[in-house]
Amino acid sequence: MRATVWSGRNTVQVENVPDPKILNDRDAIVRITSTAICGSDLHLYDGYVPTVKKGDILGHEFMGEVVETGRGVSNLKAGDRVVVPFPIACGNCWSCEHELYALCENSNPNAHLAEKMFGHATAGIFGYSHLTGGYAGGQSEYARVPFADVGPIKIEDDLTDEQVLFLSDIFPTGFMGAEFCEISGGESIAVFGAGPVGQFAIASAVLLGAEQVIAIDQYDYRLQMAVNQAGATDVINFGEDASIVEQLKELTGGRGPDAVIDAVGMEATHGHGLLHTYDRVKQATRSESDRGHALRDAILACRPGGIVSVIGVYGGLMDKFPTGAFMNKGLTMKTGQCHVHRYAKRLYEHIRNGDIDPSFVVTHRVGLDVAPDAYETFKHKQDECVKVVLKP
Amino acid sequence: MRFPRPVDSTLHGVVDYSAGSLLMTAFPRLAGISGTQAGRQVRVAGAIHAGYSTLTKYPLGVVKAIPFPAHLALDAAGALALAATPFVTGQYKRGRSQWVPHVALCLFELSSLAITDPTGRGDFHGNVEAVREANQEDPHRKIYDGRRAVRPVAA
Numbered sequence: 001m002r003a004t005v006w007s008g009r010n011t012v013q014v015e016n017v018p019d020p021k022i023l024n025d026r027d028a029i030v031r032i033t034s035t036a037i038c039g040s041d042l043h044l045y046d047g048y049v050p051t052v053k054k055g056d057i058l059g060h061e062f063m064g065e066v067v068e069t070g071r072g073v074s075n076l077k078a079g080d081r082v083v084v085p086f087p088i089a090c091g092n093c094w095s096c097e098h099e100l101y102a103l104c105e106n107s108n109p110n111a112h113l114a115e116k117m118f119g120h121a122t123a124g125i126f127g128y129s130h131l132t133g134g135y136a137g138g139q140s141e142y143a144r145v146p147f148a149d150v151g152p153i154k155i156e157d158d159l160t161d162e163q164v165l166f167l168s169d170i171f172p173t174g175f176m177g178a179e180f181c182e183i184s185g186g187e188s189i190a191v192f193g194a195g196p197v198g199q200f201a202i203a204s205a206v207l208l209g210a211e212q213v214i215a216i217d218q219y220d221y222r223l224q225m226a227v228n229q230a231g232a233t234d235v236i237n238f239g240e241d242a243s244i245v246e247q248l249k250e251l252t253g254g255r256g257p258d259a260v261i262d263a264v265g266m267e268a269t270h271g272h273g274l275l276h277t278y279d280r281v282k283q284a285t286r287s288e289s290d291r292g293h294a295l296r297d298a299i300l301a302c303r304p305g306g307i308v309s310v311i312g313v314y315g316g317l318m319d320k321f322p323t324g325a326f327m328n329k330g331l332t333m334k335t336g337q338c339h340v341h342r343y344a345k346r347l348y349e350h351i352r353n354g355d356i357d358p359s360f361v362v363t364h365r366v367g368l369d370v371a372p373d374a375y376e377t378f379k380h381k382q383d384e385c386v387k388v389v390l391k392p
Numbered sequence: 393m394r395f396p397r398p399v400d401s402t403l404h405g406v407v408d409y410s411a412g413s414l415l416m417t418a419f420p421r422l423a424g425i426s427g428t429q430a431g432r433q434v435r436v437a438g439a440i441h442a443g444y445s446t447l448t449k450y451p452l453g454v455v456k457a458i459p460f461p462a463h464l465a466l467d468a469a470g471a472l473a474l475a476a477t478p479f480v481t482g483q484y485k486r487g488r489s490q491w492v493p494h495v496a497l498c499l500f501e502l503s504s505l506a507i508t509d510p511t512g513r514g515d516f517h518g519n520v521e522a523v524r525e526a527n528q529e530d531p532h533r534k535i536y537d538g539r540r541a542v543r544p545v546a547a
Contacts, residue, residue: 010517203542221535229541269451277409277452280402350545360541363531370526376518383520384531 002392003057003140004371009047012058012372020136020144025072028148030082034161035062035138037371037388038169039195040313042379043266044129048289049315051113051130060086060126061168062138063161066152073149082152084145085340086169088124088135091150095123102337107147108133117316122337139371141392153344162359162389163351166200170387171347171358173311173338174200174263178208180309180334181259188212190248190257190301191232192294194222196361196387197311198263199230203356205261206231214251216244218269221384229360248301256303264294265312275320282319289316299326310335361387368392399504401460401512405445405452407504412442415497423493429483430490434497437474441467450512460512464505471501 003017020029038061043049045058063083066076076082088108089101096104104123108114111121113131124146127137136143145152155164174197181189189205191198194217205213211233215226218239226232236247249256268291269276275293282288298308299322308331326333350356363386366374374388399407415438420431448463449456458466475498478484478491 206542207545209544221531225535225538228535229538231540231542276402277406281406353545355545356542358541360534360538363529363534364523365528366523366526370523373518373520373523377520377523380518382518383524383527384535386531386535 001141025070027070029068030064032064057136059137059139081155099342101339101341166358172343175204177201177311178204183208185209187258190214193263202230259307260298266290268293290318292318304329364388397509399508401450408445471498
């Protein structure tokens with residue numbers, strides 16, 4: 001089969017690789033009909049995530065048709081249309097029983113690697129380095145789905161692939177970021193980053209009833225999408241004015257947003273000259289893994305007693321974390337890889353009811369063979385790119 | 393094969409400030425020209441370089457006024473002017489220390505420019521046109537003409 005493989009920093013290739021096979025009773029094989037490039041794939045692409053190896057198949061956002069199931073999978077059959085959540089969860093461990101699916105204790109065969117870095121292992125993830133299990137990803141024609149009796153979301157109506165594909169990751173991730181903000185109606189929410197996850201965080205804040213949703217980015221076309229389609233009420237373009245904290249105060253009557261969502265993560269590109277230089281040099285020399293401008297500003301901007309929701313991906317360590325502001329302002333931080341299984345059914349219902357059409361983020365739909373150029377286009381924000389869907 | 397230009401505008405900025413600072417401070421002493429006319433010329437060159445770097449429209453600029461390609465043109469012109477200075481003033485006759493640093497700095501600057509991407513994007517190597525041709529969506533229409541995709545459902 002054809003698959004998108006990592007072949008070094010800033011390089012992916014579409015190659016012929018062996019077809020996946022059923023290895024365990026709870027596996028299924030899925031023929032992929034749509035898959036997407038995620039912003040967090042760029043962290044692998046850029047070489048900032050350790051334990052990626054040449055030849056690893058990328059991709060953790062995918063859906064398709066079941067072609068084969070193991071003996072232990074009774075809820076699916078060949079021909080079923082499914083969306084596959086990016087975290088691999090067993091459904092039986094303590095974490096899964098507490099709906100902490102992204103922290104599954106049984107799905108990461110390389111737990112010892114993660115334990116060294118994080119103290120504890122996290123769940124296996126498709127196509128996301130050997131730190132998360134070394135599973136083959138879904139930017140390919142077929143994929144093996146472990147614990148298929150737990151993960152896949154069966155799609156039983158005629159919604160298009162683009163309407164349901166993002167149930168695999170970015171829609172639930174954005175939604176979880178908004179849910180962390182404890183929106184009950186009337187709040188002011190700021191969202192750092194108007195990339196695909198940021199767009200869904202904005203849309204989810206609107207869905208949940210926030211009164212003011214402020215989108216922050218440096219690309220006008222992304223801010224335009226945030227306003228036109230995701231429902232942002234205000235925007236800040238930090239490419240024009242880097243004083244984000246002051247602008248957020250101005251927009252919120254001097255108090256600051258009730259909650260701030262960091263949908264940026266470890267490769268922030270704010271324009272704070274010297275601090276950016278410092279982070280850039282440290283990251284380039286691998287003495288710091290995470291550039292934390294967005295998180296620093298999120299903490300400084302959030303109103304006292306507010307919530308900082310972190311859904312942007314961080315990989316290791318960052319410098320200059322503003323502990324003083326965080327502690328003295330009495331902030332609450334909520335974070336994590338998304339527990340997709342927890343949200344999938346609820347969000348699928350919202351799509352079916354017409355409350356949200358997630359296909360709004362798709363700006364590029366191309367064949368799998370175009371993946372290498374699509375990665376570059378997405379990374380460098382060319383051609384007004386927000387989200388790329390690949391059709392194997 | 394395309395000539396590799398991996399240096400993006402941020403990394404170029406790091407070199408600008410580092411080199412500018414070094415020329416203004418330690419370089420003349422290290423080159424053995426401290427206190428001489430050549431030393432003063434190198435210090436002024438470093439100050440000018442760091443000065444217009446702060447005015448450049450790139451991530452490390454303070455006042456983003458000068459477009460990045462114009463900054464690169466200033467780099468090239470400044471490097472050539474620095475190399476020419478000892479020969480214009482005639483100080484090259486006073487020994488190699490009075491002109492070799494100028495020429496060496498010019499060559500360093502021109503080498504740095506040769507591997508800097510003038511678009512500022514650095515390691516970009518994608519074929520956007522191929523993606524555009526293969527794309528079944530119209531990004532511009534979708535972003536600017538698309539309708540609201542979400543409605544509030546909970547208060």
